[in-house]
Amino acid sequence: MKIKKSSPDVVMMGLGYIGLPTAALIAKSGKYVHGVDINQNVVDTINSGKVHIVEPELDAAVAFAVNEGNLVADTKPVNARTYIIVVPTPFKDKNEPDTSFVEAATVAILPLLEEGDLYIIESTSPVGTTEKMTGLIYSKRPELKNKLYVAYCPERVLPGNVMHELVHNDRVIGGIDNASTQKALSFYQQFVKGELHKTNARTAEMCKLVENSSRDVQIAFANELSLICDKADINVWELINLTNKHPRVNILQPGCGVGGHCIAVDPYFIVADYPMESKIIGTAREINNYKSFWCAEKIKNTKLEFQLKHGRKPRIALMGLAFKPNIDDLRESPAKYIVQKVLQDSNDEEYFIVEPNIASHNVFKLTDYNVAAEQADIVVFLVGHKQFFELELDKGKVVLDFCGIVRQ
Ligand code: SAJ
Numbered sequence: 001m002k003i004k005k006s007s008p009d010v011v012m013m014g015l016g017y018i019g020l021p022t023a024a025l026i027a028k029s030g031k032y033v034h035g036v037d038i039n040q041n042v043v044d045t046i047n048s049g050k051v052h053i054v055e056p057e058l059d060a061a062v063a064f065a066v067n068e069g070n071l072v073a074d075t076k077p078v079n080a081r082t083y084i085i086v087v088p089t090p091f092k093d094k095n096e097p098d099t100s101f102v103e104a105a106t107v108a109i110l111p112l113l114e115e116g117d118l119y120i121i122e123s124t125s126p127v128g129t130t131e132k133m134t135g136l137i138y139s140k141r142p143e144l145k146n147k148l149y150v151a152y153c154p155e156r157v158l159p160g161n162v163m164h165e166l167v168h169n170d171r172v173i174g175g176i177d178n179a180s181t182q183k184a185l186s187f188y189q190q191f192v193k194g195e196l197h198k199t200n201a202r203t204a205e206m207c208k209l210v211e212n213s214s215r216d217v218q219i220a221f222a223n224e225l226s227l228i229c230d231k232a233d234i235n236v237w238e239l240i241n242l243t244n245k246h247p248r249v250n251i252l253q254p255g256c257g258v259g260g261h262c263i264a265v266d267p268y269f270i271v272a273d274y275p276m277e278s279k280i281i282g283t284a285r286e287i288n289n290y291k292s293f294w295c296a297e298k299i300k301n302t303k304l305e306f307q308l309k310h311g312r313k314p315r316i317a318l319m320g321l322a323f324k325p326n327i328d329d330l331r332e333s334p335a336k337y338i339v340q341k342v343l344q345d346s347n348d349e350e351y352f353i354v355e356p357n358i359a360s361h362n363v364f365k366l367t368d369y370n371v372a373a374e375q376a377d378i379v380v381f382l383v384g385h386k387q388f389f390e391l392e393l394d395k396g397k398v399v400l401d402f403c404g405i406v407r408q
Contacts, residue, residue, distance in 0.1 A: 006032060007032075007078065007079055007080065008032045008033060008034035008072075008078060008079075008080040009031040009032050009033070009080060009081055009082060010023075010026055010031055010032070010033045010034070010080055010081075010082045010083075010084060011033075011034045011035075011036060011077045011078065011080040011082070011083045011084070011109065011112075012026075012033055012034070012035045012036065012084050012086060013036050013077065013083065013084065013085045013086065013087060013105040013108070013109065014036070014037065014085065014086040014087035014088075014101075014105065014123070015035045015036070015037040015042055015043075015046060015073060016037075016053070016086070016087075016088065017053055017055070017159065017162070017261075018086050018122065018155045018157065018162070019035065019037075019084075019086035019087075019122075020035070020046070020051065020053065020058065020062065021055060021058055021061070021157075021162045021163060021166055022084070022086060022122070022155070022166060023035045023065070023071055024058065024061035024062045024064075024065045024071060025061065025163070025166050025167065025191050026190075026191055027065035027068070027070035027071040028061060028064065028065060028070070028191070029190050029191040030070070031070065031190070032069075032070055032072075033065070033070060033071050033072075034072055034074060034077065034078050034080060035071060035072065035073045035074070036073070036074055036075065036076065036077050036105075036108075037073060037075065038075060039075075040075060042073070043073040043074060043075055044073075046062060046066065046071070046073035047066065047072065047073050048066075049062065049063040049066040049067060050062070050063070054327075054328055054329070055159070055160070055162050055163070056160065056161070056162075056163065057163040057164075058162070058163060061163060076108075077108055077109050077112060078112070079112050079114075080112075080117075081116070081117055081118065082117065082118040082119075082120070082187060083109050083112075083113070083117065083118070083119050083120070084120045084121075084122060085102055085105045085106065085119075085120065085121045085122065085123055085133075086122045086123055086155070087101040087102055087104075087105050087123050088101055088123065088261075089101065089102060089123050089124050089125055089126075089269075090265070091265060091268050091269075091272075094272075095268040095271065095272060096268075096272045097125070097126045097268070097269045097272060099125060099126065099129055099132075101123070102121060102123050102125060102129060102133065103133070103136065106119075106133050106136060106137065107136075110137060110140050110141060113137065113141060113144060113148060114144075115144060115147040115148070116147065116148075116149070117148055117149070118148075118149040118150075118151070118180075118183050118184060118187060119133075119137070119148055119149070119150050119151075120150075120151050120152070120153055120184055120187070121133065121151075121152050121153075122152075122153055122154060122155050124154060124208050124209070124212075124262070124265075124266055124269070125152070125205055125208075125269075126205070126209075126269045126272070126273055127202050127205045127206050127209070127273065128202065128205070129152075129205060130150060130151070130152040130174070130176060130201035130202075130204075130205065131176065131201060131202070133150075134148075134150050134176055137150075149175065149179060149180040149183040149184065150175065150176045150180050150201070151173055151174060151175040151176070151180045151181060151183070151184035151201065151204075152173075152174045152175075152201040152204045152205050153171055153172065153173045153174070153184055153188065153204065154171075154172060154204060154205070154207065154208035156169050156170075156171070156208070156211065157169060159260070159327060159329060160326070160327050166192075167191065167192060167193050167194070168193055168194050169192075169194045170194040170195040170196070170197060171188055171192055171194060171195075171196050171197065172197050172199060172203075172204045172207045172208075173185050173188065173196055173197065173198055173199070173204065174198075174199045174200045174201040174202070174203055174204025174205070174207075175200065175201060176200075176201050181198050181199070181200070182198075185198060206270075208266070209266050209267070209269050209270050210270075212262050212263045212265075212266040212267065213266060213267040213270055213281045213284070215252075215263050216258060216263050216264070216266075216267050216281070216284050216285065216288060217267075217280055217281060217284040218251075218252045219252050219253075219254075219255070219258050219263075219284075219288060220258075220283070220284035220285075220287040220288050221251065221252070221284075222236075222240065222251055222252045222253055222254040222255075223254045223255070223257075223258075223287055223288055223291040224287055225239065225240065225251070225254065226254035226291070227291070227294065236254055237253075237404045240253070240254075253403075253404060254291070254402075254403075254404075255291070255334070255383075255384075255402060255403050256291065256292055256295045256334045256335055256338055256382045256383070256402040256403060257288055257289065257291045257292030257295070257334025257335075257337070257338075258288040258289075258291075258334065259323030259324065259331075259332045259333045259334045259335075260323045260324065260329070260331065260332055260333075261331055261332055264285075264288070264332050265332070267281045267282070267284065267285050268285065271285070291334070292334040292337050292338055293341075295334075295338050295382070295400075295402050296337075296338045296341040296342055298400060299316070299318075299338070299342050299378075299380055299400060300342065300345060302378055302398060302400060303316065303349060303378065306377060306378060306398060310377075313349045313350070314349060314376075314377040314378045314398075315349070315350040315351075315352070315375055315376045315377050315378070316342075316349055316350070316351050316352070316376055316377070316378045316379075316380065317351075317352040317354060317367075317372035317373055317375075317376035317378070317379045317380065318335075318338075318339050318342065318351060318352070318353050318354065318380050318382060319354045319369065319372065319373070319379065319380060319381045319382055319383070319385075319388055320335045320354065320355060320381065320382040320383025320384075320385055320388070320403075321333060321335050321336050321339060321353070321354075321355035321358075321361070321364065321382075321383070322335065322355060322357055322358075322383050322385070323335070323336075324383065325383055325384040325385050325386065325403075326357070326385055326386055327357060328355075328357040328358050330355075330358075330361075334382075335382035335383050338382060339353060339364065339382070352367040352371070352372035352375065352376055353365065353366055353367060353372075354366065354367055354368075354369045354372045356369050356385055356387045357385065369385075369387055369388065369391070370391070373391045373393060374394075376397065377397060377398060378397070378398045378399075378400065379393060379397050379398070379399050379400070380399075380400040380402070381399070381400065381401045381402055381403050381405040381406070382402055382403065383403060384403040384404060384405060388405050389405060391405075
């Protein structure tokens with residue numbers, strides 16, 4: 001590793017799914033980045049040039065940045081000219097956003113701030129968070145009042161394609177004043193090739209929440225159709241394919257629910273603050289959650305029907321655990337929820353649990369997807385992994401296709 005003489009240009013508070021790739025990218029542009037994470041293991045892993053998360057091309061980018069001496073990880077921040085907050089904003093009971101990590105990260109850099117520094121929040125945040133943090137900073141450091149540049153700039157990258165999208169996606173930049181917006185824009189210009197759009201902090205905060213809520217609402221529409229079609233004995237995949245032939249209709253795909261740590265979470269940030277006004281957004285969340293419950297019930301009922309018809313318990317293949325196709329991420333996964341729910345009420349049925357993107361799991365005993373599909377009486381497709389499309393199932397099997405593998 002090369003040794004850096006100067007002090008860092010950027011402090012990145014949070015080295016997770018977004019913070020680490022962003023830190024590596026900024027480091028690649030020649031800047032010296034001091035990455036901060038509260039987890040010592042994460043810090044040690046990164047300083048050894050390795051990564052703690054699975055994301056294509058991230059390992060090479062981090063190894064390069066660390067080797068060049070442009071990325072150093074630590075549990076504590078140091079003095080820099082730009083501070084970026086990229087920490088989680090989960091939600092508490094009753095689906096209220098928890099901004100305590102953003103606050104803690106801000107408090108940690110408070111003593112380091114100097115006149116002319118740039119402070120950016122990237123974490124998904126309720127509207128008003130940037131103004132709130134500005135207030136917090138100036139209440140503790142009144143001598144800096146109006147002497148800092150403060151902006152909100154949400155990340156918008158798709159897990160699985162982060163390294164490409166970080167560079168090529170457009171970005172929305174909202175400062176607490178015009179000078180802050182301009183300062184943040186000049187910063188992102190150094191490593192983003194997508195267009196940079198200027199606005200104010202509140203609009204930028206809402207923009208992030210609305211992007212994910214919009215997708216959630218559209219998926220809810222598709223999931224609602226899947227419930228209607230199940231009753232009406234219509235193939236929902238064929239139906240959506242045909243409706244999408246209309247030049248102004250573009251329906252998304254139904255599935256076994258909506259998962260991940262963004263789309264299934266961010267709409268609650270709007271609902272929590274604007275409950276009376278956000279009826280569609282709130283209902284979409286309910287529909288997408290209900291879809292997972294419905295899938296679990298459908299499996300249980302199909303199991304009972306099989307037993308009545310054949311006089312024995314069926315062997316059931318549960319195909320997929322990840323929160324979406326072709327990834328290994330099980331966080332907030334509706335497929336995992338369904339598998340847990342079905343297993344809870346299990347009466348010695350034989351289950352084959354399948355997830356081709358992970359080698360083993362500490363709770364579930366995994367089975368190869370070919371073996372599972374061959375040996376099961378009931379095959380349940382929970383996630384549309386590419387491997388499942390290659391399967392040729394015997395005609396006698398009962399198939400529950402929640403993600404459009406079979407199509408007809
Ligand atoms: N899903 C469906 N049907 C569809 C599309 C998705 O059921 O037609 C499900 C997926 O299976 C998954 C969930 O929705 O369970 C979310 O998957 P996703 O691919 O739509 O999104 P994420 O969570 O991986 O990433 C999203 C992206 N937001 C948008 O596309 C508006 C990404 O750009 C954001 O940066 C990311 O959230 C984030 O970090 O907020």
